[in-house]
Amino acid sequence: MKYQKLENQEADWKWKYLIKKYREGENITRYEERSLQKNIVEKLFTCHNKPALIETWVESHMSPNLKVKLDQAIRARRKRFFNAEKQTTKKKSIDLEYTVWLRLAKYSRKMKMTLSETINYIIDERETKTLYQDQISMMKASIKELLQK
Template sequence: MKYQKLENQEANWKWLYLIRKYREGENITRYEEKSLQESVVTILLESQNYPEKIENWIGQHLSPALPIKLDQAIRARRKRFFNAEKQSTKKKSIDLEYAVWLRLSKYSRKMHMTLSETISYMIDERESKALYESQMSAMKNSLKNLLK
């Protein structure tokens, strides 16, 4: 395993994930009856700061449709959490208009690069073009001075 598991932290993430799903209207329990669902979710709500209670609740009451989704969400959260510790691995985001993203996406597929690599490549090309232009203008100026 690449990333260390932090039991208390992950129990909190699981709690947050389940509560978000519940608030979105999804049934997070294995029960069909509304009143039973409400009472079981109330127990989960009260156990926010108790990792052992959260894990016990998950083991006893979690919907059979959720364990895989929950594990995937926690794995992704763990990865983002540990990658965010270092500046070099922390993800950054930028807002692009759809048309710009579409052009960039097509270009990066054509170049067989990721979007980040494509942006870096384009910046490098622009910088080298600017350097070339400045060298050319300097040579033109020196040629003009020679011909005077």
């Protein structure tokens, strides 16, 4: 396994995930009866900051439909958590207007590059162009000086 499991942290993530789903109106329990669901969810609310109780609740009362989704969410959260520790692996984001993103995506496909590689390529090209323009203007100025003498 690539990422270490931290039991206390993952129990907290599970609790937050389940509470979020409950507040969105999903049935997070394996029970159909509304009053029973409410009582069981209230037990989950009292389990906050008690990892052992959260794990017990998940094993006993969680809806089987949520098992895979919860595991995927925890796996993704674990990956983001450990990747965020290093500056190089931490994900960054930028806001682009749709038209800009569309042009960049088309250019990326044309160049057979990722969006990040394409942005790097465009920046490198721009820097190189500026460098050459500076060199040419210096050469023109020196030629002008020579011709004036």
